[in-house]
Amino acid sequence: MIADQKLLRIPGPSPIPPSIQQAMSKPMIGHRGQETKELLQRIKPKLKPVFGTEQDVLIIAGSGTSGLEAAVVNTVKPGDDVFVIVTGAFGDRFVKICEAYEIKVHRLDVDWGKAASPEVIKDYLNEHPEIKVVFTTYCETSTGVLNPVQKIAKTVHQHSEALVVVDGVSCIGAVEAKMDEWGIDVLVTGSQKAMMLPPGLTFIAASDRAWKVIEENEQARFYLDLRKYRDNLVKDSTPFTPGVSLLFGLEQVFHLMEEEGLQQVSKRHKLMMNMTRAAFRKLNIPLLTSDEAASPTVTAISPADFQAEQLRKVVNTEFGLSIAGGQQHLKGQIFRIGHMGYCSPADVLQIISTIEIGLKKINKCIELGQGTQAAQEIYLLQEDE
Template identity: 75%
Template structure:
């Protein structure tokens, strides 16, 4: 094993393209100068395409959780009724944020590994007319589930006057996203997942409908006040010091996406998902999610005859390959493979081949090469 060779296949942070690393190493510039103004002018239109919106995308120096909290604190106040759809650890995080601001939290919980049934939301909204905002997770990173946010949005707007607010942190940039067409009111993502940047930048897109609510909301906020970001972005500026190195990198990320073409980006992620899932099926190792609910950016596996943590330890020790473990009650029960952003089918083949060795060493009863071959056949097919 080479000490400097890191194989990072967790669902974020994800690897950084070399050209993006070079872009981020540019000399620092004045954040109130003409260069930063021009940088924001170049970034703004390309980001809209990734989100599928005509709205400007707000840029906040902070993690994805800062974006989730901003979505809460700007739209609801203490005592407001909100509905949080919880399909894993990050849906639960949305609920915890709402609880911190003393809202009246209603929850729809699903079994981990399952996507939410939109009909359950419809029935809930029909019997709870006071819901002011519905919070959902597009890709639930902890389980590898992709929720049908397009269907949920239709239901929210048909059966309530609530805002529909979506955590897209682990999938925007890697899966089809049509914020305006679907009717999402606020969409949040972070820099360190499919957006191929280090952690430290959060993005929010806000509908005109949501802006009306934000303008009327009396909840106190300062750094996370989205009106400040909107008003400054209109002047190609930011209300507070921006993460300039990440903005340099973001410009290059958007160039890479444009050159590949967003539809091709989505096809690549779909292919990597199918290769990964086919490999573990061939090895007869259970997947946590079914095909319909599976995310193109992360796959969760629930082994039976070997321990997930033993596998993770062996992969790290022998190959410096990092895959993620489970969270909360799934800790030690599953492992998760990230295939998002700067990741290709070649990377998937490498990872599957290495994991097969790790499974053997961890005591799993598999035939070496069977998973790799299955992934190869998906690629060729």
């Protein structure tokens, strides 16, 4: 294998498009100068349609978790009651953050691989009017579930005064998001997944309702104080040193997204999801999630009669293909394919056809080419729509 040949198909970080890599290689500039001001001025309006909001989307230098923590420390304080919908490892992360701040967590555990049900949420909220914030995950990276955040937000607002905070780290930029219309109060994402950048930025926006809470929240915070980011962004600035190279790259992200069209981007991701799912279904290898709960950005496969880890190892050795394993109690039980950001239907065909070889190499009985064929058929079908 050529040493350079790496097929990075984990659910983030995702591969970086060459034009973004190139944009990030521009010579460094001072972050308090006119150039950075103008760069932020140009970027600012472009983030809004990706979030589906008229609010300013704040940019923090930090990983996705810093964005999740920002959502917590800006909306609640020790002793407050929150409801966390845990559909996987990243719902669980919200719990851990809240617990670190001695926030009173009401936790709804949903079987990993299933989506949260708005009905269950409704019942809980009706019984617990003390809940101040509901935390949920749009795409649960650890299972490939896309939670129905639109319905969840609607349910929450119908039955409670709580804010709705959504972790959109592994899908925003690849799926439809209408933060304002859906009533999402805080939406967070990261740079390294569907946004096609290296890790290092987190993006966060808040509704007017949320801003009232944020303004008055007594929780101590400094770096993650969203008020600082908001007040600075109005002046095309940041409170602390921004990730300058990543901002160079971010501007190119928007060029690519605009060239393709945001709608087409989300259509492409759905197509890649459908191709991947059809392939494993044809190969008779169980998918972890139902079609209704499936995310367009990551697919988890739950093999019944072979070792996921063995497959991961062999495709990596043979083809440099990186796919992810399971997290926590699903470790060793599933494997996960990231098909997000800089990934095309042609790449999905490559993933499937190489995994088919991997399956043969670990002596799983399949007919070669069948999964690929199923994915090809979906491609042609969707094209005809």
